[in-house]
Amino acid sequence: MRLIVLLLSFVVTIQAWAGELPKPVGKVLLTLSGNIENTNEEGKAVFDIASLEKLGLVSFKTTSPWYDGRTTFTGVPLKKLMEYVGAKGSVLKITALNDYTTVIPLSDAQKYNVILALKVNGEYMRIRDKGPLFVVYPYDSMPELNNQIFYSRSAWQVSKMMIE
DSSP: OOHHHHHHHHHHHHHHSSSBOOOOOOOEEEEEEESOBBSSBBEEEEEEEHHHHHOEEEEEEEEEEEEEEEEEEEEEEEHHHHHTTOOOOOOOOOOETTTOOEEEEEHHHHHHHOOEEEETEEEEEOOOOOOOOEEEEOOOGGGGGGGHHHHOOOOOSEEEEEOO
16 A cells, blocks of 8 residues: 555656646746746746755765865755756756856766755855855766866856756
8 A cells, every 4th residue: 555655646746747837935046948848937947945955955975176175065966857847958058147158968967966056065055155056066976077077067156057
């Protein structure tokens, strides 16, 4: 009986992801647009901190060029976020609050367990501390991630994502 309940809750969760997404209640931090199937605002998917956290958070420790020593990052798996909005494309164009842009192959989300971090060392990131959202790779997990290509894909102060 427990297995049936778990399977039913999984099916309900999948169905909730199809089509119209819940609207955020708080301040919008992230806007996704482009080739997505699931929206909550005129062809876009917008998120506040609570709606991102509802997707489930993961953490990892890694070194990076921006912090001293190993740092704990906590955030939403990029793969999960892309599945949630029904992303159909090959690249993700990311724009930061200061208009910095970078392009990430969508395959990176799956291959490298990239996260959209909300917290660093357990604290929410403020704008002046690279927040509120930061695309982070687990650089220490694979030697190939420790190079300028992946560092340049790691945008902080993320505000927009476009799937192409």
